[in-house]
Amino acid sequence: MANSTPSASDYKGIVGPLRHRCSHCQVAGPKLLRCNGCLAVRYCSREHQAAHWPKHKSACSKIKKARTKLAEEDHAIRNATEDFMTPANAFESHVGHFWGMINTRDYMRARMALAMKLLQQATLGSVSEAYEHMRDMLRLNRSDNMGIRDMVPALMLRLDLDQECYDFVKWWATCDPDGRYDWGNMDLPHLDLHGADVFEKPDFLLVKHSDLNSLVALLLLNLKLLVDIHKLKITRKILSRTRLPTELRNKIELAVIRSPLSTKLQKEAPGSLLQTESTLMNHIRLLGAALNETNGQFMFNLFDPDEALCSRPEAYSRGSWEEMAYSIQHSYAAWWEMEGVLDLLKDARMCAARDSEDEIEDIMGTETFRSSAGPNRTAKELLEDMSVNRIWGYLDYATENACYLGPWSERPSEQHTRVSKENWARAEEEDDEEWSDDEDEVVF
Structure with missing residues (x-):
């Protein structure tokens, strides 16, 4: 992913959960060397780092420059000359209001630029760091003028933060039911929803003018859980032909599922698991129908995404091809990685x-x-x-x-x-x- 404009193949890496891997040979392991230049990729040896350098050189340089630019903008805010439009240090006095002040916008743009360059590396470290940048940018700018909330849910799913993803999507969908939420009031609760019922009927999204990216995220989350149930059912069929101890069976079942939420499903009896499967399928149908109504082009392009992944629309309207393209770009890596x-x-x-x-x-x-x-x-x-x-x-x-x-x-x-x-x-x-x-x- 060295190019500034990603190609369709850049979204199609290794299928499965993100792990620390050698960027040259893709071997996973806990003790890998990290590139001291970009801090975003790892290697299993100096030899593999050297072998991969021709491919990595451009991306490494761009990430280093992005970090330098962000540090400069950070320093400028912390050491600003105070006047009637500019605080002395917005990090101390204006948290939550960034972007609302002119002198913080270059900082926010620089931080977003770094996050996007990190995402292009598609490693566990780079995706995790990009996610942390975006979450902190939401803290600094509550009203989210940059559309960060459209990208965060898919990142959470890639990092297997599934409960956090559901809470995040539901908070944004329900935080302002009457249009009176005061985004400038720092005393109001903000992204404070935790532990919501993932298996509840998603009525809060089954509304007119529902958010496309939220629908996509919850649809993928439900499908992720459904696939885990399939894995459990197949594993149990196979294990039923063996005489393994119960403790070993449980370990095998836990090894085949992906979502942290599925650890609860693993404990369910067969009848209860079937009921949960039926519930998930009903929710998937509802979300799928809502997705088609919100943007009828999404599912067609999900099966053939290359044009959407390579496009760079400047703006979009509700239900448009451009809206779909943005949503595909935000989420396709998560779809691809979700085995x-x-x-x-x-x-x-x-x-x-x-x-x-x-x-x-x-x-x-x-x-x-x-x-x-x-x-x-x-x-x-x-x-x-x-x-x-x-x-x-x-x-x-x-x-x-x-x-x-x-x-x-x-x-x-x-x-x-x-x-x-x-x-x-x-x-x-x-x-x-x-x-x-x-x-x-x-x-x-």
């Missing part, structure tokens, strides 16, 4: 496409389609659209498939499709028979 989530959605889409194939010809023959879609719309394009639009209705199929251990041809979704086609064929035969009987009864 099993994109695979689950791709399988749901594949199931939807397979069951929708027989409808394409009929739909393309309708006057409504011909007048609205135009002659250039192909059957393949229509099927792609239908499969994305119907993805949440096929989440059940994908979930059953995810917990299945048998041959591909006998996957639950394959069985469902066969039964569906058999029932459809039977219904058509019965209709033909009834039509034939009606013709026999006609009297001239």
